[in-house]
Amino acid sequence: MQLEAPRPLLAPKQLDAVVIGGSYAGLSAAMQIARGRRAVAVIDAGRPRNRFAAASHGFFGQDGVAPAAMIAAAREKLAAYPNVRLVADETVDASGQDGAFTVELASGSTLKASKLVLATGVADTLPDMPGLAERWGVSVLHCPYCHGYEFGGAPLGVLATSPHCVEKALMISEWGPTTLLLNGQPMPHEGMLAKLAWRGVTVEQAPVQALEGEGQALDAVMLADGRRLALTALYLTPRMAMASPLAERLGCAFEDGPFGRIIATNAMKATSIAGVFAAGDAARTTHNATWASADGVTAGAALHRSLIFEGLDAA
Ligand SMILES: Cc1cc2nc3c(=O)[nH]c(=O)nc-3n(C[C@H](O)[C@H](O)[C@H](O)COP(=O)(O)OP(=O)(O)OC[C@H]3O[C@@H](n4cnc5c(N)ncnc54)[C@H](O)[C@@H]3O)c2cc1C
Known part of the structure; x- marks a missing residue:
């Protein structure tokens, strides 16, 4: 059977989603959106939190694998989808509202998307x-x-x-x-x-x-x-802070965690701002790659469903 290609992503005027942060949480979110045949871009600055460790432990089927190798394998799988764009860049600003977000990159490019996922992680203060x-x-x-x-x-x-x-x-x-x-x-x-x-x-x-x-x-x-x-x-347990100010810029609510603030989300990883989802260390108090990835799956699937069902409500 001939598969119908998902919507093309060469130079879309409006993406369905932009995922900011392309590590365990962000790539997992993007995979759900990609498999839902929607147009998604992942912007990543290439600084995952565990980049200091030679090996990552405990992840299903990947125990002892280098963090960079795990992330490279996930990127390779995503890159196989024609409706995915992987962008190596820093997001310097994000603004707008549900259905019409604008994401500005350090390189000067601008992306427009209906929905956002923030998977930007945390920064440790040692x-x-x-x-x-x-x-x-x-x-x-x-x-x-x-x-x-x-x-x-x-x-x-x-x-x-x-x-x-x-x-x-x-x-x-x-x-x-x-x-x-x-x-x-x-x-x-x-x-x-x-x-x-x-x-x-x-x-x-x-x-x-x-x-x-x-x-x-x-x-x-x-x-x-x-x-x-x-x-x-x-x-030791370091103090943690958001690795990126974007959630604050967008007006997302925060909650206090034992070691620093986290982005407040509901069970489906939706933030207080309509159309903005958050996943991974930035949006949970307990941290590891598995939980970050699971959060990303939840956020990506919830975002995808919102694209379907909000469209129906508007019909
Ligand atoms: C030293 C150390 C060792 C660890 N070892 C393990 C381990 O063995 N096993 C395990 O399960 N967990 C481990 N962890 C925990 C694990 O690293 C985190 O839970 C996991 O990385 C969280 O994933 P994440 O996707 O939420 O964030 P991250 O992996 O931190 O990724 C966030 C990504 O977002 C990008 N980003 C941030 N801001 C922007 C922006 N404005 N624009 C574009 N991109 C942006 C960053 O560059 C980064 O690539 C370790 C943590 C540390 C500190």
Whole structure:
């Protein structure tokens, strides 16, 4: 049977959708829209959050694959659809309303679309400490499910950045003997100290001055009182901020998460602004590639259905 080609995308005056951010969330959203035979462009600046890690862990069928390779494979699959345009560029502005959005790119191009997906991710703000930033994603980590198995049984540290650090230390001790480095955060109350002791977690009050080790590996942290504490990996929860101001520009509502603001969405990943959907780290409190991708699928399918059913309502 001859398939009828989806609507062409060579120079469409108006796209059905523009997806801003082309990583786990954005490419997953675009795939649903593409398979719905609608015209979609994905704009991506090429800075996925886990670009610092050599391997990504835990994603269905892709455990241990390099983030760049995962994203390249997803892009290749999408590029096979004639109704998809992949654009390597930064979106500098987005404006308009449902049915008529304008997206401006750093290169000076402008795209027009009926609907938008924001899949722009978050940016991590790391503690300012000598030796820390250069080890991010290798031996300084945020998530033990992503990067914990590889350090099983080794001496591990949790650098306190907020009161949530106590829970993190209780959890990290599942992977190896753990020291909670308070680094100026208040001493946990007695009940928590008892739980930490029960999990075998040592609490260290002396501030951390620097991280040491060969290359990006970690051997130890230097404490302000001159002691050297041997550690193989250090876990922390960074402060997070939107990687892009576009959601704010469009007027989307936000909600407070434990580690920073996120774009408020309903169960179908629609934002407070009609026609704008949001997916991935920017629009959820728990973060990994699988959840980001699943969000993208939800947003893409919901966006596609809105194109069908809103059209019917207007008929
Ligand atoms: C060090 C580290 C290691 C991690 N390891 C793992 C792991 O092993 N397994 C796992 O499941 N998760 C891991 N994660 C979490 C994972 O990286 C995120 O949950 C996931 O990347 C979120 O996907 P996303 O699509 O929402 O955002 P991102 O992957 O951050 O992608 C956002 C994309 O949007 C683009 N963008 C932003 N603004 C604009 C703009 N204005 N115009 C155009 N493009 C724009 C960016 O350049 C980027 O490509 C790790 C995170 C970190 C920090």
